[in-house]
Amino acid sequence: AQSVAQPEDQVNVAEGNPLTVKCTYSVSGNPYLFWYVQYPNRGLQFLLKYITGDNLVKGSYGFEAEFNKSQTSFHLKKPSALVSDSALYFCAVRDIRDSNYQLIWGAGTKLIIKP
Amino acid sequence: DTGVSQNPRHKITKRGQNVTFRCDPISEHNRLYWYRQTLGQGPEFLTYFQNEAQLEKSRLLSDRFSAERPKGSFSTLEIQRTEQGDSAMYLCASSLVPPRGRGQETQYFGPGTRLLVL
Numbered sequence: 001a002q003s004v005a006q007p008e009d010q011v012n013v014a015e016g017n018p019l020t021v022k023c024t025y026s027v028s029g030n031p032y033l034f035w036y037v038q039y040p041n042r043g044l045q046f047l048l049k050y051i052t053g054d055n056l057v058k059g060s061y062g063f064e065a066e067f068n069k070s071q072t073s074f075h076l077k078k079p080s081a082l083v084s085d086s087a088l089y090f091c092a093v094r095d096i097r098d099s100n101y102q103l104i105w106g107a108g109t110k111l112i113i114k115p
Numbered sequence: 116d117t118g119v120s121q122n123p124r125h126k127i128t129k130r131g132q133n134v135t136f137r138c139d140p141i142s143e144h145n146r147l148y149w150y151r152q153t154l155g156q157g158p159e160f161l162t163y164f165q166n167e168a169q170l171e172k173s174r175l176l177s178d179r180f181s182a183e184r185p186k187g188s189f190s191t192l193e194i195q196r197t198e199q200g201d202s203a204m205y206l207c208a209s210s211l212v213p214p215r216g217r218g219q220e221t222q223y224f225g226p227g228t229r230l231l232v233l
Contacts (some may be wrong), residue, residue, distance in 0.1 A: 032219060034221070041227075042226055042227070043121075043206055043224040043226045043227045044158070044206065044224040045224070046221050046222070046224075049219075090157050090158075092157075102171075103160075103222065105157035107156060108155070
């Protein structure tokens with residue numbers, strides 16, 4: 001069965017420190033992987049995606065994510081956190097063999113950046 | 116603004132009433148998705164359209180829910196005889212799938228419609 005796990009409900013980071021939001025996945029075939037961010041009472045905003053090629057993907061707002069096939073992970077990272085990065089972050093995966101292109105979503109990780 | 120728009124942004128209704136939400140996708144996008152999201156959870160897939168055709172509905176979607184996308188442009192989601200358990204954020208997303216697309220496309224989300232059933 002396809003699944004996405006975000007093992008941390010909440011991540012607390014001091015402003016200026018590096019941050020990591022973890023995501024692991026399980027699909028039958030090769031994955032397409034996505035990160036979205038959601039600010040309070042707002043819809044989801046696309047951050048970045050991994051399709052193929054370089055395992056390090058750069059996205060919006062200085063975020064990047066590293067695809068690790070052996071560990072089936074796609075952790076979101078940022079070298080220096082900002083208070084404005086505080087939000088809810090969702091990881092999603094799609095099996096490239098899924099003809100319906102359905103996204104499987106993680107439960108989300110709340111990121112809190114403290115000044 | 117060329118993003119996905121949803122109306123209304125908020126809806127309060129009494130149990131048993133019908134409600135209808137509208138989604139206007141990004142104009143050239145051929146796919147449109149509806150999701151439901153409750154507090155602290157990820158989006159829950161409800162249904163999606165490829166142009167005007169509704170290709171899949173979640174098994175979780177009761178027969179009180181119906182969606183349409185006439186002419187393959189905007190879409191409406193109607194909930195009949197609302198129940199308190201329907202209270203949630205309803206999200207719409209759209210994407211452009213090329214003719215030989217392999218699922219690489221990105222879904223872009225609207226701001227959502229927050230429904231409260233009293």
